[in-house]
Amino acid sequence: MLIDPEVMLNSFKEVILTVLIVLAAIAALEGLLYLIFVRWLKLKNAIVIMLISPAVIGLLILQVFPLLWEARLSFTNMSLKHFFNFDFIGLKNYIRVFTEPVLKQVTFFPLLARTILWTAVNIIFHVVGGMCLALLLNREMKLRGLYRMLIIIPWALPQVVAVLAWRGEFNFEYGWINLVLQRIGLTPIPWLTAPVPNFIAMCMVNIWLGIPFMTVIFLGGLQSISGEFYDAAEIDGASKWQSFWNVTLPLMQPIMAPAVILGTVWTFNTFNVSFFINQFELETSDILVTALFRAAFQYNRYGFAAAFAFVIFFILLAYSIFYVKTTKAVEGAEVR
Amino acid sequence: MSKNNPTSVKQADQKEIKVKRESFFHAARGDSKFKRLIIHLILIGYCVLSVYPLLRIFSVSLRPGNRLLSTDLSIIPANATLENFRLVFNQGLLQWIWNSLIITVGTSIVGVIIAATSAYAFSRFKFRGRTPLLIYLLTTQMIPSAMLMVPLYILAINLKMVGTYTGLVFAYAVTSVPFSIWILKGYYDTIPVDLEEAAVIDGCTRLESFWKIILPLSTPALAIAFLFNFSQAWNEYLIARVILGSQESILTWPLGLQRMIGQYLSQWGQYNAGALIVSVPVMLLFLYMSKYMISGLTLGSVKG
DSSP states (O other): OOOOHHHHHHHHHHHHHHHHHHHHHHHHHHHHHIIIIIIISOOTTHHHHHHHHHHHHHHIIIIIHHHHHHHHHTTBOOSSTTSSSOOBOTTHHHHHHHHSOSSSSOOHHHHHHHHHHHHHHHHHHHHHHHHHHHHHHSSOOTTHHHHHHHHHHHHHSOHHHHHHHHHHHTOTTTOHHHHHHHHTTOOOOOTTTSHHHHHHHHHHHHHHHHHHHHHHHHHHHHHTSOHHHHHHHHHTTOOHHHHIIIIIHHHHHHHHHHHHHHHHHHHHTOOHHHHHHOTTOOGGGOOHHHHHHHHHHTSOOHHHHHHHHHHHHHHHHHHHHHHHHHHOTTGGGSOO | OOOOOHHHHHHHHHHHHHHHHHHTTGGGTTOOHHHHHHHHHHHHHHHHHHHHHHHHHHHHHTOOGGGSSOOOOOSSOTTOOSHHHHHHHHTTHHHHHHHHHHHHHHHHHHHHHHHHHHHHHHHHOOOTTHHHHHHHHHHHTTSOHHHHHHHHHHHHHHTTOTTSHHHHHHHHHTTTHHHHHHHHHHHHHTSOHHHHHHHHHTTOOHHHHIIIIIHHHTHHHHHHHHHHHHHHHHTOOHHHHHHHTTOGGGOOHHHHHHHHOOTTOTTHHHHHHHHHHHHHHHHHHHHHHHHHHHHHHHTTTSOO
8 A cells, every 4th residue: 555545634634724723823813913902002013013923922832931841841850750740859950961971971071072073173164165166166157057056966955865875875884985995995984883983974974964055155145246346456466365365255254154153053953964873872973962862862861851951052052142242143133 | 234225226226237247257257278177177076976975875776675785886786676666655655755745834834924924024113122032033043953852742742742743733833933034034125115115105004015015026035935944844853753753654754764774774775765756856846946045045144
């Protein structure tokens, strides 16, 4: 049986019903807001309230509330054993994050150091690689469209597919990477079983996945720089290299800043790559987010995982505040 | 940040088009033949690198069962067969694709509707709490998805939503909203305010002008937001795994495919066949949309 029509219909019904309920709720909400703010209170900015309330309420229910709930959870000893009869244990979970092994052996600070290394390596390759490709593509030449299309492919491929395919290719005997290594006379590398090669494998896959995004963003930025700037630089006697440093990079700043900040956060939080490439669950390949997943869903320490999650979140928050302050990446938030 | 106030836009318009065409590829003026050759070689090399894994997926999917594990590196293997494609459908691939498709389309529609309206408010109105809200939206990008999973999972258990699509649709619905709002807001910002003002003078209400002028003009950005929502939900693995559990007929395709490769590559050929079937349509869609995507992501953030 290829597909069961009954199962198909059931899943269809379930989703449609949910979507309809959500849409009906939005419509009801809008009607209510209209009555209250336009008809009754006659507010001037009523339209703003009507426009943003679906998003605000959705985020409140599905993001803010779960997060607050998780904050409460982080002060309890909830686990599979104490699922319903958990107690509040104060800051113990937070202390445990820093003092006890997060998983079986690995502790917090080595994990943090590995995650920072992972993020730095990836972002450097993404930005430099993306910039190089964008500069190469930013010229009139044959096959330009084809190159661009082929370069985007890693981004277009569903991530789970790409990562699982790569994992197969890291197989010691049959993966193409080791086959190529052998053909050129090198010894094959145990990508999946040894700690350091496994980490390198993770980085390779993620660099491969991330370069297209940066290339595309940077290419868009390069094309919007007016040629007049380069003419001026040329008249002043600037070399190509100088005009790259003094014209291209500063003008690219507004597009690079958000791309780098988002890229960093995304890389820091990349789950699929480190989770799947790490097929044999080496604790030496875990980064913070995969350790968080294992703490929650393999070791079922929910209260502890919640505290762990908040520690990770505050690290990211501190980084972003620092970054936004130094580069003013949120300038666009002003009303024009 | 953006300087497109009405008058300068009009004046700059014609000049800009001319200048742009002349100096679009300015940086490359006067490349020597040798330099061009090197550039082509580098690009070809990188393209091979980025496409080769996909070709390998294709190659492995054609392998007959008894030659699954081989050290062959050719793209079309000896005794190529489509057997794996038949087998993977028997495993329930169609069911998984169907499940993914309806969940994805459902959540994307909800997500885009919510984002499109609020982005308009952020783009055109000044109100108390605007900047904090925008910064909050940016902050949500920082929440690791693994972080929201713990509370969502436990809430889903308490609300008896584990193993249902309702729970999954709810969990997905708002994840892409913040990013979509930013994209759409950026795009609305580039549409001159005069257009709406003219419409208001002609007797349109604010909502009507949004519906009749802004939305039609924003089709590319809406398409990007939809595509973004779509690809987020379509490729999502983690939340689906936690919420849907393991009942075979309700899995989404990433869960189903992942289940096919255990530790010993026993169904490696079928996995690759399935991966190809799932990826190709999405990839074509993505490549087709990528030009809108690029303009949408960069518009308004860099001045020409």
